[in-house]
Amino acid sequence: MADDSSRKRKVRGRKITTDRSKKEGRRAKKELARKSSKAGKRNGDSSLSAPEDVAPEPFVETDAVASLRDRINGWLEAEKPVHLIGPTGCGKTALALSAAAERGRPVVWINGDESVDTAALVGANAGGERYKESDRFVSGVSKQTEIVRERWVDNPLSVAVQEGATLVYNEFSRSDPSAHNVLLSVFEEGVLERPGKRGEDRTIDVHPEFRAIFTSNDVEYAGVHRQQDALLDRFVGVHIDYYDAETEREIVKSHVDLSEEDVEAIVSKTRALRDELDLVVGTRAAITAAKGLAVFDGQRNGDGDGEAGEFDDELLTDVFMDVLAPKIAGEGPDDVSQLRTQIAESV
Numbered sequence: 154m155a156d157d158s159s160r161k162r163k164v165r166g167r168k169i170t171t172d173r174s175k176k177e178g179r180r181a182k183k184e185l186a187r188k189s190s191k192a193g194k195r196n197g198d199s200s201l202s203a204p205e206d207v208a209p210e211p212f213v214e215t216d217a218v219a220s221l222r223d224r225i226n227g228w229l230e231a232e233k234p235v236h237l238i239g240p241t242g243c244g245k246t247a248l249a250l251s252a253a254a255e256r257g258r259p260v261v262w263i264n265g266d267e268s269v270d271t272a273a274l275v276g277a278n279a280g281g282e283r284y285k286e287s288d289r290f291v292s293g294v295s296k297q298t299e300i301v302r303e304r305w306v307d308n309p310l311s312v313a314v315q316e317g318a319t320l321v322y323n324e325f326s327r328s329d330p331s332a333h334n335v336l337l338s339v340f341e342e343g344v345l346e347r348p349g350k351r352g353e354d355r356t357i358d359v360h361p362e363f364r365a366i367f368t369s370n371d372v373e374y375a376g377v378h379r380q381q382d383a384l385l386d387r388f389v390g391v392h393i394d395y396y397d398a399e400t401e402r403e404i405v406k407s408h409v410d411l412s413e414e415d416v417e418a419i420v421s422k423t424r425a426l427r428d429e430l431d432l433v434v435g436t437r438a439a440i441t442a443a444k445g446l447a448v449f450d451g452q453r454n455g456d457g458d459g460e461a462g463e464f465d466d467e468l469l470t471d472v473f474m475d476v477l478a479p480k481i482a483g484e485g486p487d488d489v490s491q492l493r494t495q496i497a498e499s500v
């Protein structure tokens with residue numbers, strides 16, 4: 154875990170651009186945003202978003218966040234697919250979406266899942282359109298021909314590859330590796346094969362501005378698949394650990410309206426539990442605990458007049474128990490009481 158040395162530099166939402174070249178960049182982004190939403194309509198595909206519609210709000214940028222984001226964008230500029238690897242709730246998705254928004258290209262989002270197959274990525278025929286042609290080549294005799302035209306629908310990967318979008322493929326290792334074979338030629342030959350399409354439509358050239366960011370957890374979780382080496386070999390991997398305490402405090406403050414002291418207390422307890430428990434206790438857990446304490450602390454103290462940064466130990470134990478209990482769902486009552494004891498001792 155990083156130390157607290159990172160200098161605080163907090164930029165909420167998007168950076169304010171200053172010089173003309175950056176203003177030009179902003180105008181180009183707006184133009185792209187208009188085009189991408191139009192392209193999304195043309196494809197009948199809602200998976201295409203304008204860059205500014207995906208940047209997570211609020212988004213905190215301390216030096217630690219900015220340096221990770223710059224590293225991701227540097228590799229994207231080098232035309233390498235980036236694989237963000239890190240524990241649950243550490244900030245991979247927020248970082249990926251922020252890097253994607255920073256590029257100013259349309260963004261396409263895919264969630265990894267067991268049910269994702271090649272067709273779900275690339276597209277498929279969505280049933281046929283039937284229509285009749287009738288010929289009256291001899292008076293009094295008409296010939297009816299029924300024609301069925303297959304209607305192809307592009308799915309997110311095809312849309313991203315054609316529009317030069319930034320593909321954000323979240324938790325991609327939850328998908329079966331066989332679905333990802335089409336990615337090999339995308340990253341190697343710059344061509345997307347579309348099984349199900351015939352003739353010259355079968356392959357499309359990858360737009361020169363197409364880029365991809367993949368996220369996955371770093372430990373073998375239930376429901377993840379080991380992906381093929383041939384694909385991982387084409388990625389660069391950026392390992393994300395939990396941020397330094399200062400960054401986590403800024404992140405919690407950006408989500409929950411609590412005093413500095415309260416946030417400080419919650420983040421330090423979260424980090425202590427992260428060290429002591431054999432569970433993944435992410436930044437998301439700190440945000441959830443802060444949201445709970447903002448409500449329950451007020452209820453317990455009537456008008457919430459408790460000392461800033463001072464929470465009732467029993468309340469803290471209850472809140473962190475509720476935040477972490479889903480991680481031991483299905484375990485026995487002994488595990489539940491053991492977790493409660495560990496939390497009570499830690500807070």
Ligand SMILES: Nc1ncnc2c1ncn2[C@@H]1O[C@H](COP(=O)(O)OP(=O)(O)OP(=O)(O)O)[C@@H](O)[C@H]1O
Pocket residue numbers: 209211212213214218239240241242243244245246247248368370404407436437440
């Ligand atoms: N820089 C940031 N600014 C503001 N909020 C952030 C930032 N980074 C992370 N968060 C918040 O922290 C929480 C966890 O972040 P995120 O969902 O990106 O983690 P993750 O590693 O992708 O989690 P998972 O592995 O479950 O997908 C989210 O609520 C997110 O909004």
